[in-house]
Amino acid sequence: MSNTGILSIDQGTTSSRAIVFALNGHQIANAQQEFTQHYPANGWVEHDVEEIWSTTLDSCKTVISQATNKGVDIACIGITNQRETTVVWNKDTGKAIHPAIVWQDRRTAGYCESIKDREAMVNSKTGLLLDPYFSASKIKWILDEVQGARRLAIKGKLAFGTIDSFLIWRLTNGKAHVTDATNASRTNLFNIHTQQWDEDLLTLFDIPPCILPEVLDCAAEFGTCDPSILGKDYRITGVAGDQQAALVGQSCFSPGDLKSTYGTGCFALLNTGDTPVSSSHKLLTTVGYRLNGKTTYALEGAIFTAGANIQWLRDGIGVLQHAKQSQVLAESLDYDHGVFLVPGFAGLGAPHWNPNARASLFGMTRATGPAHFARAALEAVCYQSHELQTAMRKDGVSSNNVWVDGGMVANDWLCQFLCDILQVEVQRPKIMESTALGAAFLAGLQAGIYESLDEISAVKTVDRVFIPELGDKTRQRLLKKWALAVKATLAFAE
Incomplete structure (x- = not known):
């Protein structure tokens, strides 16, 4: 498997990066594109979802070409992403109904303060605080503020996802609406003890469960790329939020x-x-x-x-x-x-x-x-x-x-x-790109490239x-x- 590589998509807060790793953790190909940060109001931070997609797609195509020219065969894809950043899109068109609301955004601070008496319940189930940082209040804001959004959501026409879910939806041409347990655990909607979306939390934030993705392990079968997207039906086999991916990468x-x-x-x-x-x-x-x-x-x-x-x-x-x-x-x-x-x-x-x-x-x-x-x-x-x-x-x-x-x-x-x-x-x-490397390790684990966590540890x-x-x-x-x-x-x- 000396000519085998793993494509890692590292979609961050300020740039989209793609890296092809050799099985020993060394980089074979690397491409990165920055994208625009939007600040429409004091404390608000947004991203253009189409710019996230285009920069991610271009970076992937670049490294796939570079790796192919070096005789490297890409076995699978891992994805890591900026966490909590919230996207709601129309399932029929695949288009976001509002710019992505970034994890740094504070627009829902007033709402979170208004339900502060429920923080103990939220914390006991999610391990998190009741704060605008997390996805739940951002989802609620989009459903409440975008005209017609809540009606479409109730009809099952909308999908919510953190950036990993959105990328997988696009890469699979709408065939997979999934996330992993680490990203789910950052939404304020996921019970980390039962490992399920929580009914009480969905009620608190007034979010219809039909818009939520299926939650999988970090190493799992997340879907197969549509060949029209990246030129081949690559398996997506590893996903983790950026900080958890770095935990694995280290x-x-x-x-x-x-x-x-x-x-x-x-x-x-x-x-x-x-x-x-x-x-x-x-x-x-x-x-x-x-x-x-x-x-x-x-x-x-x-x-x-x-x-x-x-x-x-x-x-x-x-x-x-x-x-x-x-x-x-x-x-x-x-x-x-x-x-x-x-x-x-x-x-x-x-x-x-x-x-x-x-x-x-x-x-x-x-x-x-x-x-x-x-x-x-x-x-x-x-x-x-x-x-x-x-x-x-x-x-x-x-x-x-x-x-x-x-x-x-x-x-x-x-x-x-x-x-x-x-x-x-x-x-x-020595290998500084721990976040991207962690996603690659997870993908390789599911694909059978690595047999155990001990084998992964030996790479460090x-x-x-x-x-x-x-x-x-x-x-x-x-x-x-x-x-x-x-x-x-x-x-x-x-």
Whole structure:
């Protein structure tokens, strides 16, 4: 099987990527296209569903051509996707009835607040909080606000899906309306204990069950591509939401294994085995992966903006010309530079969960310049990671090291500062595309290419291990100042 490859579709928040992996995890072909972010109102974030489809399709066609030219035969397809982002489409036309409402979108904050007395019930069934972040309130908004939508939904004419479901529908030419357990677990409609769509939750959010996809294991038969789409009837055999896919890609298969992905946002997932750990510190209990009907759970902490902070510096205010410049600028300053950024651009995630928070910048003087902005943006991600680590420990679970991945961790300075703030080893893998790799592993598992999780674990190799170096006095001083900045930001939000 030396000429066998697996196509992984990685549909993210800011770009659509396709990668063909060899069975040892190395890349054979890679294509990526960015797409437009739409902000129609304060706190609203949308994507053009057709642009998501076209960028995904073009990326797939490019890598299939590249792989074919190298004599590689693609055995199957895995899909990983931005989670919670919500699409509702017409089953007859295949067209979305409204732009995709992105996970970062806060338009339903008022509605979620109005049913806050039901949060205990929602949390007990889903492991999640009652927040605009998740799909349920977004679905309700579309059904309520798009003229005629609810009537069509009740008639069975509409379909809901997270991005994985929508892509599968298109790839199979409307023959498969499915999702996997990880994506389902991010909707606020899925009972993670019974592993079923929950009647009480559907009633709470007033959502007709007929619009929901069938929920499968992460490694399963999701459908077969229509040959007119990609030129061949490829099997789609693996699906997981992006953060859970990274958990698999990092081979975090044992309880206590922790991975932290630094992409547009930052998401830390800790494997808790077959036990769903209920958090008292606003972390999320979620499905880590489900294989052969057996669910492995994870405890998750979410930071809404990570790489997006750097993107803002580059595209929003022009402080950076390119993202890689941030490392050089950060290295030019001492630890006592005095500037702190609390990046509440889309509210603050765990452990605060405040949708009204907005970004704040503290400690500026006339001498403040691009280097301070860049370093404060990078440091903020590490301080927030420390907040997640602290919350996990208070919930009774922890890890002695953390596997990192995502575009940001190519920055050595960031990895070292993260290590210093967390005071644990930070391990960076050689194969950095852990999210896409995880989807490929799942697809290969179902296709019989990999026989077990142990065989998948053997693929993982370490690029570099970072060891804590920062003195505790300096570390504590920085964390104290960060805590004051967060307190002030939350006070302003009130």
